[in-house]
Amino acid sequence: MELNDARTRHAQPHLPPPRPPFHLPTWATAPRPDAPPGVYRQHHTPYDAGKAEAAETPAGPLLLRAVLNLAVGLFVYLEGVSLLQGLLSALGLTVTSSFAVSLLIAAAVNVAVLALVLMVFGRMGRWAEVWRRWIAPVLSRTVTEVPPEPEAAPVVDIWAELRPAGEAVRRLEGGEPVGDVDYVRLHQAWRTVGADPAAWQEFTAQLAGRGPAACAHPSEQRDLPGGRAGRHDLMVRQVRLGTAQDVVKNPATHRNAGFALDPRVLGTSLLAVGPAGTGKTAALARPVAEALCLQALAGAACAVVVGAADADLGPDDWYDVVIAPGDPSAPYGLDLYGAAPNPDEAAARLTDALLPDELAPRAESARTAMQQVVGPYRAGYGRYPAVRALRALLAGDRDGWAELAERLQKAGRRAEFEADLQQRERMHGRADDPGALLADRLALLDRPALAAGFSGGPDAKPAFAMRALEHPLRVRVKLPERSHPEAARMLSRLLLGQFVQAAADRTDRELFAGLVLDDATAAVDAQAIRGIQRLRGANAGTVLVLRTLSDLPEALRAPLFGAVGNRMAFPGIAPWDGKLFSEAWGTHLVRETAVTHTPDTSGGTVRRAGRLLRKALSGTTAQTESVTTRDVERHRWSPSDLAHALPSGHAVVSLTSVTGEQVPPLLVDLRH
Incomplete structure (x- = not known):
């Protein structure tokens, strides 16, 4: 019933009100009370169980009970005073020659009986609630009082934390516009200074010379070009996605509250499932990508956003690195090995990306074959092989292997890799040679349109390596899903595998590392699921968007649900997809x-x-x-409800924070 009511209430299109101009002191001093995960904290009113219970009491029964208790209480008061005075007279306690004493005894009798009546009948009649809900507001409007002299508004020094930097802080108060990104970035930079005198001097010099532009992001951007589409609070690093609905299924602490995501929630990763056209990209992937880019400009995060070339994940100006295999105008390429220091690790990750699910049984032998090529090549040439060279060696090119053997001999490492060379030589030309399989798969990347987008070769573009996650970079990867669909699927698997490995291996985890994968259907495999589980303690997380779980092998669906802490269902999902959500969210007593x-x-x-x-x-x-x-x-949510009863523009989402706090499924209106 409440779902139908929600659908009816929001049938009309909602136009967001115009946003007021940004005012830094107002924003910096806005109340942000502590709240459960998923609640947008700025100007949030915490849930009060007592007031909520009072508001739910109907006015009619409440007033009737108050009047009845008032009538009975008045009768008890009158009769009680008479009874008590008679009892005192019978005992001779009221016989006195002093009028004052007699008056005092009478007053004490009245006060005692009145207090008893108020305590008993006032509580049963809930007179305090009647006073609060109706009588006090009426009196406040009818009783005229002389207002006191207005006090001066308290002055809050929003730059108090930076005052130890000296007179340079005055540059921030000179009238030059200071945005929320500047405010958060300067405070973030000041906290990293610590007790280092050299860093302290560098910070004060930058502040004195550049003012609000001090310690800027390497791109020199202080906000996203073209403005923001979402509503962000960089003070607590939240992005507001919608409003939790006032329905029985939602917890009372979240009803009518803004719904938001932040790193403490994204650190457990998020899985979103919904068919095309339900708003997964516009209502989830793009706002989260925008939030991560803003946090990168503030020096608090690094963002990797992966999706099709035509996916609306923000303009190229949002990003520092734009990789678009197949687009000759793209300025950057991709390092297929992720700059991994261990060649065996790099080879294994590349192999997992090359092989589709149906070839998974041959994965172990294929990894060994790839390692037998990549390891010797790096030892002989001092670099990883480019796509064409790797393909030729896997296919058994004799000239390439002869040159590699000569290189290893000159480097004095021939004996170290002699077993690998002999093994590959024995396997060349055999029907069960995994090298031939890998060479065939690499042929999909070794295309003229794609060749310049990968590391290696004289015409290769500057390559982005996933090991750069220790810097506040913003990376956009545009997959060629239309022109080279199988290559796009390989790259999505490779990027997810590289991200979970690089994020977990970082030595400096100060920055939150976030990956947004707009279509993760082909990217999820057993290795990636195990990697996602390790991200919770690495200050990193992923947002995986799927059209349906049916595209995944059945053996991966339950492990994927267990690996992520946040699950989001959009309207129109299939009943068999809804069954997994329903089982994951469990039951409750009704x-x-x-x-x-x-x-x-x-x-x-x-x-x-x-x-x-x-x-x-x-x-x-x-x-x-x-x-x-x-x-x-x-x-909590049946498969039928998820498949057929969710209103358009809504979603059901459950949350888990990195500290273990859990929020049961919420019905959220993503339109405002």
Whole structure:
């Protein structure tokens, strides 16, 4: 019922109100009370259980109970005073020659009885709530008072933390515009200075010379070009995605509150499932990508955003590195090995990306074959092989292997890799040679349109390596899904594998590392799932967007649900997808009331005759009614609800923070 009500309430298009101009002191001093995960904290009003319970009490029964208790209480007061005074007179306690003493005794009797009446009947009649809800507001409007002299608004020094930097801080108060990115970036830079005198001097020099532009991002951008589409609070690093609905299924602490994501939630990774056209990119992937880019400009995060070339994940001006294999105008390429220091690790990751799910049984032998090529090549040439050279060596090119052997001989490492060379020589030309399989898969990347986009070769572009996650970079990878779909799937697997490995291996984890993968259907494999589980303690997380879970092998679906801490279902998902969500979200107790009607057979002859006469005249049988109430377990969200009852523009999302706090599934309106 509440889902239908929500759909009706939001049937009309909602236009967001115009945003007021940014005012730094107002923004910096805005209240941000502590709140559960998922609540947008800026100007949030914490949930008050007492007020909520009072607001839920209907006015009619509340007023009727108050009046009845007032009448009974007045009667008890009058009779109680008379009774108590009579009792005192009978005991001779009121006989006194002093009028003052008699008056004092009478007053004490009245006060005692009145206090007892107020305590008993005031509590039963809930007079305090009636006073708060109706009488006090009326009195506040009717009683005129002389307002006190207004006090001066308290002055809050928003730059108090930076005052130890000296007179240079005055540059921030000179009238030059200071945005929220500047404010957060300068405070972030000041905290990294610590007690280092050299860093302290460098910071003060930058602040004195550049003012709000001090310690800027290497791109010199102080905000995203073209403005922002989402609503962000960089002070607590939140991005607001919508509003949690006021329905019974939502926890009371989240109803009518803004819904937001931040690194403490994204650190457990998020899986979103929904068919095309339900707003996964516009309502989730793009706002999160925008938030990570803003946090990168503030020196607090690094962002890797992967999606199709035509996916709306922000303009290229948002990013420092734009990689678009197949686009000759793209300025950067991709390092297929991720600059991994260990060649065996790089070879294994590249192999997993090359092989599709149906070739997974041959993965182990293929990894060994790739390592037998990549390791010797790096030892002989001092670099990883380019795509064409790697393909030729895997295919058994004799000239290439002869040159590699000569290089190893000159480097004095021939003996170290002699076993690998002999093994590859024995496997060349055999039907079960995994090298031939890998060479065929590499042929999909060794295309003229794609060749310049990968490391190696004289015409190669500057290559981005995933090992750069220790810097506040913003990276956009545009996959060629239309022109080279299989190559795009390989690259998505490679990027996810490189990210989870590089993020977990970082020595400096001060920056939050975030990956947004707009279509993760081909990227998820067993290795990636194990890597995602390790990100919780590495200050990193992923946002994986899928159209349906059916595109994944069945053996990966349950492990993927267990690896991520946040799960999001969009309208129109298939019932078999909804079943996984429903099972993951579990059950809760619901109070059910059953009404049973049975024919009335009680009484003697007269009553039975009366019932027969009534049946003959009215055609209805007299019945008795019995009401049974019990608590039963029901799914929080059933597969049918998720598949058919979610309103358009909404989603159901459950959250888990990196500290273990959990939020049950929330129905969220993503449109405002």
